Amino acid sequence: MNSLISPGVFGRQEGRLVSARCEVQFDHHSAEFAQAPHEVLARVREKCPVAWTQAHGGYWVITGYDEIGDALRDNETFSSHHDPEGPKQGVLLPPLPTQAGILEMDPPEHHSVRKHLAPYFSPSAVDAMREELLQLTTECIDDFIETGEAELIEQLASPVPAKLTVRLLGLPDSEWSVLADVFHKGAYLPSTEENMAEIHGMLLRVHGQLHELVMDRRANPRDDVITSVANLRLDGELLPVEKAAGVLLNLAAGGIDTTTSLIAHTFVHLDRFPEHREFLLEDPSRLRVACEEFLRVYPPVLGFARTVTAGCEFAGQELAKDDRVWVSFGAGNRDEKVFEDPDDIRLDRLPNRHASFGLGRHRCLGSNLARVIWHVVVGEVLRRLPDYRVDRGVAQRYPDCGDINGWVSVPVTFTPGPRAGGSR
Amino acid sequence: MRISVNPDRCQGHAMCHMMAPDLIVLSDEDGHATAAVDEVPEGQQHLAQLAAEGCPEQAIILS
Numbered sequence: 001m002n003s004l005i006s007p008g009v010f011g012r013q014e015g016r017l018v019s020a021r022c023e024v025q026f027d028h029h030s031a032e033f034a035q036a037p038h039e040v041l042a043r044v045r046e047k048c049p050v051a052w053t054q055a056h057g058g059y060w061v062i063t064g065y066d067e068i069g070d071a072l073r074d075n076e077t078f079s080s081h082h083d084p085e086g087p088k089q090g091v092l093l094p095p096l097p098t099q100a101g102i103l104e105m106d107p108p109e110h111h112s113v114r115k116h117l118a119p120y121f122s123p124s125a126v127d128a129m130r131e132e133l134l135q136l137t138t139e140c141i142d143d144f145i146e147t148g149e150a151e152l153i154e155q156l157a158s159p160v161p162a163k164l165t166v167r168l169l170g171l172p173d174s175e176w177s178v179l180a181d182v183f184h185k186g187a188y189l190p191s192t193e194e195n196m197a198e199i200h201g202m203l204l205r206v207h208g209q210l211h212e213l214v215m216d217r218r219a220n221p222r223d224d225v226i227t228s229v230a231n232l233r234l235d236g237e238l239l240p241v242e243k244a245a246g247v248l249l250n251l252a253a254g255g256i257d258t259t260t261s262l263i264a265h266t267f268v269h270l271d272r273f274p275e276h277r278e279f280l281l282e283d284p285s286r287l288r289v290a291c292e293e294f295l296r297v298y299p300p301v302l303g304f305a306r307t308v309t310a311g312c313e314f315a316g317q318e319l320a321k322d323d324r325v326w327v328s329f330g331a332g333n334r335d336e337k338v339f340e341d342p343d344d345i346r347l348d349r350l351p352n353r354h355a356s357f358g359l360g361r362h363r364c365l366g367s368n369l370a371r372v373i374w375h376v377v378v379g380e381v382l383r384r385l386p387d388y389r390v391d392r393g394v395a396q397r398y399p400d401c402g403d404i405n406g407w408v409s410v411p412v413t414f415t416p417g418p419r420a421g422g423s424r
Numbered sequence: 425m426r427i428s429v430n431p432d433r434c435q436g437h438a439m440c441h442m443m444a445p446d447l448i449v450l451s452d453e454d455g456h457a458t459a460a461v462d463e464v465p466e467g468q469q470h471l472a473q474l475a476a477e478g479c480p481e482q483a484i485i486l487s
Contacts, residue, residue, distance in 0.1 A: 069481075118454040123438055125452070288442060350443065351478030359480055363435040368455060 021317060022048035027055035028093075028303060028326060029402035037302055037401055038343070041331035050315040056094055059305070059324040060317070063331035065338045065355065067315045071306065071327050072360040077314075078306035078325060080362060081106045087322040092403060093305035101250025103362070109234060110361065113247060116232050117365060120168070120225045126368040129164065133376045136163050138421050141384055148416040152388075153409050156381070157263040158184050161256050161373055169248055170213055170226045171206075178202050183257040187404040206252070210245040225251070255366045258300035259373050261406030265298035266378050268410060269345070271390040276347055281386055284379055290347040291374055296354035297345050302330035302405050304358065329355040330405070388414040425464040426487045427472050429457045433483035440475035440484055447472055457483070 024044050027033060033040050041063055044051055049064025062068050071078045082090025082104035089095040090104040102113050119125060137160055144150040162180035166173060182202040189195040210226075217230040218238075229244050239247070270277040280286055308323040319325070332355045334342040339352075357364035364370070381388065389412060396408040427447055429440075436455035441448045447468060449460045464472045464486075476484040 115454070118436075119452065122452050122455040123441070123450050292439070292442075351439075351474050353439065353478050353480040353482075355480060357437065357480075360435060363437060363480075367436075368438060 022051045024048070024051040024053055024061065026051070026053040026061055027402075028061075028328075029056075029400050031399065034397065034399060034401045037330060037405065038334055041302075041328055042334060045331050045335065048317075050317045052317070057324070059093060059326055060308075060319065062315075062325060062327045063335075064315070065332040065335035068327050068329065068332040068355055069359050071314070071325065072355075072358060072362065075107055075110075075361060077309055077312055078327075079106050079309050080104050080110070080304075080306060088307045088309075089305070089324065091304040091306070093324055093326055095305075099246065100253065101247040102365070103250055103254065107361065112234055113229075113232060113239075114361075114365065116228050117225065117247075117251070120228070121365050121367075121369055123368045126372050129369070130372060130376065132167070133160070133164060133373060134380070135421075136160050137376050137380045141380060142419040142421050145384060145417045145419060149411070149413045150385075151409055151411045152267050152381075153184075153260065153264055153407060156377065157260045157267070157410075158257075160377055161259040164369075164373065165252050165255055168225060169210070169252060170217075170222075170224055171209055175206070175209070178206060179252055179256060182206060183253055184260060184406075187257045187406060188398040188400070188408050190399070203249075207245055207249055210248045211241055214241050214244045214248070251366070254364065255369065257404050257406060259370045261300035261404055262294060262298060262370065262374055263377050264407035264410050265300075265405075266294050266374070267381065267388075267412070268390055268395065268407065269294070269298070270382075271388070271392075271412075273345070276345070277382070277386075279347055281382055284382065286347065287375055287379055289350060289352075291371055291378075292352045292354060293345060293347050293349045294374075295356040296333045296339070296349070296352055298405070299330045299333060299354075299356035300405055301356070301403070302401060303328035304362075329358060384417055384420070385412070385414040388412040425469050425472060426462055427459045427464050427475075428462075428485045428487075429459055430483045430485060431456065431458075433481045434479075435481050435483075437480050439478045439480065443478055444468065444471040444475040448475060 024047055026044055044061055045063035049067045051061050053059060053061055062071055079088050080091050081088040082099040102110055140156045140159055144155055158180045162176040166176045166179055182199060186199045213226050214230040217227040221227045229247050232239050303326050306325045306327060308319045308321055311320050336342050357367040391411040395410045398406050434456045438450055438455060440457050441450050447460055448457050450457055472486055476486050
């Protein structure tokens with residue numbers, strides 16, 4: 001027997017013998033995982049697509065593509081709900097201190113809220129933001145293009161999604177840096193008392209502003225996403241202001257550091273693989289298909305958690321009520337049953353049914369927006385600083401990629417170029 | 425070859441539209457897909473195939 005698989009437990013369920021529990025040593029928050037997440041996930045999947053680990057009080061790890069789809073499409077058995085007082089602990093593992101908007105809701109509440117938000121993130125709604133995005137991207141690049149050096153996270157990949165999000169939410173433009181900091185620093189800073197206090201303070205500030213905006217839009221409705229959430233009724237009742245502000249905050253959390261991370265991985269990848277950079281420079285229309293391969297290979301969120309609502313047999317394993325489960329999109333994306341030569345990065349891979357935006361009813365609401373932001377930012381960098389080189393000795397990954405899989409910093413040098421948006 | 429989309433499976437990933445923009449329409453409401461045609465025109469069968477194989481929810485039905 002392989003050392004990763006323990007004898008486990010045998011049990012009977014409805015008169016049938018259930019196979020031995022497949023147990024692995026795994027922790028998606030460990031330093032070992034952060035160094036080589038895909039190698040670790042591949043080892044787990046090879047042992048068993050649904051396996052048990054003792055880390056964080058014990059949880060199931062789902063790494064097979066088909067099993068991931070089955071779990072994510074069964075919202076009744078695999079709940080996203082988060083009750084800080086109860087066994088249902090939402091989609092992060094360990095859990096967040098508070099409930100996180102639609103990400104941690106179950107049907108029917110989830111479907112009702114999502115239906116109201118969806119039109120603001122439809123492909124046509126998102127297409128209408130392209131010009132504005134290009135302008136924001138141009139301004140950011142103009143700020144460093146003449147110097148020949150930049151830190152692409154702090155000066156581009158972090159501000160562009162954050163600046164767009166403050167506008168989408170109706171916050172003052174000046175708030176973008178608070179929003180960028182709270183989710184970017186919140187994702188990678190070690191959880192020391194000082195850091196936590198700083199991040200918590202920023203979160204409270206943003207939450208307070210959203211709270212006020214919800215109240216304002218109830219009195220003065222506009223055609224925007226805040227008004228839609230502020231006036232949303234469930235069973236005839238307006239959402240409590242707290243909850244409405246939480247839904248809005250979650251929209252920001254969902255879109256800011258995830259998009260930043262995908263862009264960061266792309267910049268680093270194109271530095272490591274010059275032939276891929278050349279491939280995109282030759283014909284920028286290849287970016288659209290390439291985006292999906294970057295998503296498959298570098299998912300900003302490697303997995304989300306669920307809570308089992310009723311004991312059941314799943315993929316030959318016996319799951320118990322209240323068991324926690326970590327469903328790994330990142331692992332599914334490398335499952336050779338679905339992807340040919342999954343570890344080969346092919347920027348023209350088609351078809352490419354990666355699971356990086358999740359599967360089932362919780363599919364990332366902002367996926368179309370994320371693609372457009374990526375397309376504009378990466379396209380402009382390739383156009384305006386095509387010869388950038390990453391300072392690999394200084395570029396820094398997140399020390400823990402269990403929640404968000406990103407880069408702290410990606411410093412680059414390049415041949416200086418002219419500003420595009422006129423003089424300062 | 426006929427094409428349709430199972431509305432209970434589709435979640436609006438929009439991958440099919442990227443591969444076969446003439447065969448699929450995306451809703452302005454929720455971004456979910458429906459077939460733009462009933463019969464796949466000659467010469468576009470391979471695109472329909474790609475759209476079906478590339479759907480993360482396996483929602484596209486070819487018959």
